[in-house]
Amino acid sequence: MSAHRTAADAAHPTPEGNADRNPDRPLLTVRDLTVRFRMPGGRSVAAVTDAAFDLAPGSCLVLVGESGCGKSVLASALLGLLPGNAEATGTALLTDAHGTIDLLAASETELARSVRGRRIGLIPQSPAAHLTPVRTVRAQLEETVRELTDTPRGPALRSAAERIAARAAFPTGHLDRHPHQLSGGLAQRAATALALAGDAPLLLADEPTTGLDRDLVDRTVDELRRHLATTPSPPATPSLPSPPATNGTGRALLMITHDLTAAERIADRVAVMYAGRIVELADAPRFFGAPGPRHPYARGLLDALPERAFTPIPGMPPELGDLPDGCAFAARCDHATARCTTLPAPRDGVACHHPGPPETETDRARTA
Ligand SMILES: Nc1ncnc2c1ncn2[C@@H]1O[C@H](COP(=O)(O)OP(=O)(O)OP(=O)(O)O)[C@@H](O)[C@H]1O
Numbered sequence: 001m002s003a004h005r006t007a008a009d010a011a012h013p014t015p016e017g018n019a020d021r022n023p024d025r026p027l028l029t030v031r032d033l034t035v036r037f038r039m040p041g042g043r044s045v046a047a048v049t050d051a052a053f054d055l056a057p058g059s060c061l062v063l064v065g066e067s068g069c070g071k072s073v074l075a076s077a078l079l080g081l082l083p084g085n086a087e088a089t090g091t092a093l094l095t096d097a098h099g100t101i102d103l104l105a106a107s108e109t110e111l112a113r114s115v116r117g118r119r120i121g122l123i124p125q126s127p128a129a130h131l132t133p134v135r136t137v138r139a140q141l142e143e144t145v146r147e148l149t150d151t152p153r154g155p156a157l158r159s160a161a162e163r164i165a166a167r168a169a170f171p172t173g174h175l176d177r178h179p180h181q182l183s184g185g186l187a188q189r190a191a192t193a194l195a196l197a198g199d200a201p202l203l204l205a206d207e208p209t210t211g212l213d214r215d216l217v218d219r220t221v222d223e224l225r226r227h228l229a230t231t232p233s234p235p236a237t238p239s240l241p242s243p244p245a246t247n248g249t250g251r252a253l254l255m256i257t258h259d260l261t262a263a264e265r266i267a268d269r270v271a272v273m274y275a276g277r278i279v280e281l282a283d284a285p286r287f288f289g290a291p292g293p294r295h296p297y298a299r300g301l302l303d304a305l306p307e308r309a310f311t312p313i314p315g316m317p318p319e320l321g322d323l324p325d326g327c328a329f330a331a332r333c334d335h336a337t338a339r340c341t342t343l344p345a346p347r348d349g350v351a352c353h354h355p356g357p358p359e360t361e362t363d364r365a366r367t368a
């Protein structure tokens with residue numbers, strides 16, 4: 001057990017059951033994250049159930065899964081941005097230069113004042129909705145940089161805003177446009193620039209490449225990757241105290257995407273969500289390469305890709321308001337057996353009664 005671990009960690013072992021895999025203390029530790037929406041008539045929608053993962057400094061975890069499986073709700077829960085009819089339980093510990101905070105227990109005041117934008121940057125799923133319609137991109141970017149980094153108004157602020165725009169591949173020539181004058185792709189890049197402005201150690205990116213062509217997808221994910229490789233800069237004003245050194249290389253990225261090609265390009269680890277649960281958590285090289293995914297749903301996602309088998313998964317995901325008691329994928333799974341009427345517990349990062357073959361010696365030893 002590493003010296004960095006806390007009582008909270010000990011009470012919540014990692015989903016892989018191997019607490020010491022990360023040499024650095026995770027920047028984000030999520031355990032038992034569950035979100036329920038209360039609906040009229042006493043019904044409840046099980047949007048996220050028992051999500052658990054770690055995010056190490058300097059690393060990128062990509063969350064994939066079909067539309068409606070709970071990816072955005074998971075991200076919103078971390079930011080305290082769930083609607084009023086939602087209830088989130090579990091823990092989500094963010095540990096950065098400012099200390100440790102449980103995002104699920106923090107007050108709205110604290111989240112608004114010191115977390116959103118400063119400790120967690122968000123690239124939202126609908127960027128147009130997050131841009132102020134009456135102000136130019138330059139004005140919004142300069143204001144955000146000024147607020148979050150204390151850079152005073154003037155040439156320094158102007159060039160800081162332009163540098164960030166360039167990092168998000170937003171053309172300087174378009175900075176004086178208003179949001180309605182932007183294409184979807186440009187609005188996406190403006191939102192990315194705004195999210196980079198606060199230099200937050202944790203970046204949440206919800207579909208950051210929607211509406212971009214392949215070249216720009218590559219540029220955007222490469223920039224996000226570069227963002228991870230650098231340490232957060234010290235405060236811009238020399239009179240302000242510097243935060244204590246962060247662990248590891250500082251930043252981390254949780255990215256949500258439908259684009260598995262982008263995921264493969266950027267991810268260190270992959271979390272596959274199905275019907276509100278993370279059904280597989282794997283290292284990206286072995287997930288996208290050999291031996292490949294172990295959960296039948298995750299295999300189906302990859303097989304559906306045009307450049308792979310191009311075979312869609314038959315059927316539809318279940319209603320989150322009416323989930324079966326057992327494995328939620330069983331109805332679509334051609335390997336399902338009688339055991340699948342019970343809920344599979346996650347084991348070695350896979351929640352399935354009959355996961356694909358383990359390949360490494362370690363795996364074989366573990367499952368023997
Ligand atoms: N305010 C709400 N009230 C009730 N249910 C909601 C609410 N917001 C989201 N949901 C439900 O939560 C589930 C998860 O939604 P979420 O937006 O997280 O999906 P997603 O995986 O991000 O999908 P997509 O890929 O389409 O963005 C959906 O079934 C959705 O209907």
Ligand code: NI
Nearest residue numbers: 071072073125
């Ligand atoms: Ni979403």
